[in-house]
Amino acid sequence: MKPSIFEPSSIAGMTLKNRFIRSATHESMADEHGTPTDALEKLYIRLAEGGVGAIITGYAGVQQDGKSSLLRMLMIDTDELIPAYRNLTDRIHEYGTPVILQIAHCGRQTRRAVTGHPTVAPSPIDDFIFHEETPHELDNRGIEAIIESFVSAAERAKKAGFDGIQLHLAHGYLLSQFLSDHTNRRRDKWGGSTVNKLRIVSEIINRIRQTIGNYPVLAKINAFDNRKGGMRVEEAVEIARLLEHHGCDAIEISSGVVEDGLAIMRGSHPPMEALFKSSFRFNNMPTLMKTVASPFIHFAMRSPKPLHGYNLEAAQSIKKAVSIPVITVGGLHDLSDISAALENGSTDYVSMSRPFIIEPNIVRKFQDGAQTASRCIMCNYCALMIEVDTVKCYYGRLP
Numbered sequence: 001m002k003p004s005i006f007e008p009s010s011i012a013g014m015t016l017k018n019r020f021i022r023s024a025t026h027e028s029m030a031d032e033h034g035t036p037t038d039a040l041e042k043l044y045i046r047l048a049e050g051g052v053g054a055i056i057t058g059y060a061g062v063q064q065d066g067k068s069s070l071l072r073m074l075m076i077d078t079d080e081l082i083p084a085y086r087n088l089t090d091r092i093h094e095y096g097t098p099v100i101l102q103i104a105h106c107g108r109q110t111r112r113a114v115t116g117h118p119t120v121a122p123s124p125i126d127d128f129i130f131h132e133e134t135p136h137e138l139d140n141r142g143i144e145a146i147i148e149s150f151v152s153a154a155e156r157a158k159k160a161g162f163d164g165i166q167l168h169l170a171h172g173y174l175l176s177q178f179l180s181d182h183t184n185r186r187r188d189k190w191g192g193s194t195v196n197k198l199r200i201v202s203e204i205i206n207r208i209r210q211t212i213g214n215y216p217v218l219a220k221i222n223a224f225d226n227r228k229g230g231m232r233v234e235e236a237v238e239i240a241r242l243l244e245h246h247g248c249d250a251i252e253i254s255s256g257v258v259e260d261g262l263a264i265m266r267g268s269h270p271p272m273e274a275l276f277k278s279s280f281r282f283n284n285m286p287t288l289m290k291t292v293a294s295p296f297i298h299f300a301m302r303s304p305k306p307l308h309g310y311n312l313e314a315a316q317s318i319k320k321a322v323s324i325p326v327i328t329v330g331g332l333h334d335l336s337d338i339s340a341a342l343e344n345g346s347t348d349y350v351s352m353s354r355p356f357i358i359e360p361n362i363v364r365k366f367q368d369g370a371q372t373a374s375r376c377i378m379c380n381y382c383a384l385m386i387e388v389d390t391v392k393c394y395y396g397r398l399p
């Protein structure tokens, strides 16, 4: 049967009012310990009131060395955080909206200057953006510790009332680094074959199952990453199959890594003004240097095409290979594109990030017929300015 866009459905026992999910979006709304703030609660209430089927939080760090270089990241690395999250989930549940905690370790995509710890990765491969130091190759003990941190994070999420967790296996963060041959050059049991590269993830899922049993575990994966020797759709299909085999409850399909400009969140123009204003890379750069560097940065940050629905084709291939729900994100901002993708069976659910930043009530507007497309102009200022402020829509201009 074709999915009905505004009818309730369920993922692993969670009831969603419709087929729209808020994709994980770093909000920069935690305090200095990673505790959710009132501002975050207000934002989630606006999303819930606005009719979204489920909310996936911004990424929450599982241990200190995997913390984001962005400010005010949510953390889930200590039990002390549980009561604040419990208040948050209780409030969102008043609206009948499931809320899923995305858990992550940034691996090489962070900075020692922010975390206070050496950066770690599967292999010592420099990152184009975060190359203050070559990341340290993880040894077995380090990998075991990270697996345990993810499992403890899932336990805390369950205690805090989250309806499930989402493992962040996309966008070039640590678990995504293990999955891509571009960043994983290992020849031990954590690298080489697809099964080996996925081992850290399958261990996490297996141990979550052993520890907390039947609890929704979702995953966000990269279908491709445009890196030399990196992730390709064919391997992503295999990864999706294996994830299902290991008991993953739903897979969200994304693509791209941070060092590849606007690959994750595409847009027609590089957000130069926001980049210069926000990025640690340009803080101390003299204006003349910025002018000279501009054409190069413009080139490096050009977006791949198409700008809309760019993960749908890959999602279709993955959906054919698995029977768990497939969620697709990436430039799905127009109701007619979304309806078509659901109707032609490319995806079971659609998730969005930027459309909810400009209009947290976009789903209600779609449902009421007030609007048929997001007003987002894909300027991507929101994605850059979270380095210096809480998430908001700039509509292509700095105040």
Ligand SMILES: Cc1cc2nc3c(=O)[nH]c(=O)nc-3n(C[C@H](O)[C@H](O)[C@H](O)COP(=O)(O)O)c2cc1C
Pocket (backbone or CB within 6 Å): 023, 024, 025, 026, 027, 057, 058, 059, 102, 168, 170, 171, 220, 254, 264, 265, 266, 329, 330, 331, 332, 351, 352, 353, 354, 355, 382, 383, 384, 386, 391
């Ligand atoms: C401000 C901002 C923050 C984001 N933070 C996250 C995040 O924490 N975790 C994640 O998986 N993706 C994150 N993303 C990526 C989005 O979830 C999504 O994959 C991407 O923006 C494409 O979807 P869209 O066209 O609906 O915006 C972020 C995107 C933006 C714009």
